[in-house]
Amino acid sequence: MPQRILVIGGAGYVGSTLVPKLLNQGHRVTVLDTFWFGKAVFDEYLTKNLYRFRQLFMMEGDIRNCDLGKIMADADCVIHLACISNDPSFELNRDLGRSINYDAFLRVIDAAQKAKVKRFIFASTSSVYGIKKEENVTEDLELEPITDYSKYKAFCEMELRMIPAEKLPWVIIRPATVCGYASRLRLDLTVNILTMAALTKGKITVLGGSQKRPNINIKDMADLYVQLIKEPDEKIVGQTFNAGGENLSVMDIAILVQKFLQDFRDKKVEIEIKPTDDLRSYHVSSEKIKRELGWQVLFNMQDAIWSLVDAFEKGKIPNPDDPKYYNIKTMQKLNIS
Template sequence: MKVLVTGHKGFIGTVMVPMLLEEGFDVTGIDTDLYRYCTYGDEPLEVPSINKDVRDVEKEDLQGFDAIVHLAALSNDPLGNINPDLTYDINYHASVRLAEMARDVGVKRFLFASSCSMYGKAGEDVLDETADFNPVTPYAKSKVLVERDVSAMATDGFSPVFLRNATAYGVSPRIRFDLVINNLVAWAHTTGKILMKSDGTPWRPLVHIEDITQAVVCALKAEQSVIHNLAVNVGSNEENYQMRDLARFVKETVPGCEIEYAEDAGPDLRSYRVSFDKIHRVFPDFSTRWTARQGVEQCYQSYLRFGLGRDDYEGIKYKRIAHIMNLIEDGKLNTDLRWQI
């Protein structure tokens, strides 16, 4: 099966591509490589690729593929808050346009990296795929809009699949330190403090990026009838945690660290628990291989291995907003986040 992965040089993509190759898929990538100067550890695996912004993809780029895995997005909520229109332009309008072109050229499967963050502010309820959406960020709102518009495109020959990923974590060549597990461990390792920005009570479902890839593999291998216009939460029922649980895992893993609450710490509006029963019904072979506690250990061992310091992950190389703003100031990117060099 010929598979096109958008955003293949990003946080998830650089882990997903090697795993897809191991499963025997013929993989090509599309990526503008926005974080080309941000490699952490080993360089990403090179595969045949098209160097394009997802907004600039044309039909001829999509010819001959059996499936598209669409990861490319502005996936940082604070970045989206700086310019919400840009988030909608890239995450929403470009995604819908990509799906339309894919359908027109005969791509059979369109796997969209959606998000459980669409459920947003949900309190104590445990939400399945039928729950109402209550997104609280431009990123989450864009996911709702894409699902709405692309699901309406489904035909006998075009099957959208909406993989609503839980909050991701894990080590990657294009690591993100703004994600909760990655962030808490980095703070603990470099400062001795586990910095809690909420009061510790909000709920959040967690999933490792390798387990996200396992769901993609299942969706690519399943019969067309199984995945046609499917929306499914990606994660595990056992991996719904309160933030204070994650802080405890970090404290038990990183020697000598202590939990510290930010001065303005309070309840986070983004509090939700999610049911993952459906994915196990739809994909009997799917199972998560990682737990949050194991993810904490993976991050800690990686930070030790590469000698991560606070100046590293707080500096412009890995702090994505600062990195993007620096590229704009240097004239390498314009304000639409297109390369000028």
């Protein structure tokens, strides 16, 4: 059934793929965003789907100070994606990071309860686990976040867990690192970084290489949020789910990119290995979400590599060094405080 969905941070990397999918399902979507990465993210979609214009509402606002009560008043479902969304950008200004990722999150969940939204979906992160010795990282393991970005995600999770389902029917998703092309593109994420380096320099530099990094294709990520809107309360409310596709080592990802370009573009790519102190390695298990929601990934890492190569060749990434593709560079350029 079509719903009124508020996507907070909906003009970001994940949102730019998710929102068109929601519109295609017939939902009415409001995007609340500061639009740090631009407002044009849905232009291509809307040009091809003109009749969806009336179903999309773009609202410029900052969750730290906008009137969330008013914005949420007619929302059935809220998907909360907005934050300072990686470690380096968070480290740039910790006070800012905390104010958006945690303090404003409290405003968001307070407003969501008052507005009586029927579903609240929170994008946490699989990095809340920190480094684990367990072979498979499952949802019941203790959270030992190492960085402030993941620490405040864990705090947000704790805040949600204190709210009874009848006050706010929440669900938490802990996604792996997302990969693949999107209209608001991030080139500061593992698979995307390695693919663009191969395409533009013919050389991939791997730091360490043995670290396992769980990944999820952006299309599967977006499909999951769409699915979460449809699931009955009894299956998801009050639940936390990991969501990841392949768990490959960084070196294996580099080899995959190298092989892809060799096989499909006859392009030689060199792999250079450099030492690193950051050997964080984890294997995230998505068995719970598969078992309980029948969730399946439909796209793999090659699909993500392919989508980036295709976009690059079609001129959709004209300047891969543009700060807009890198969260930390955008934050520095906009001097956000």
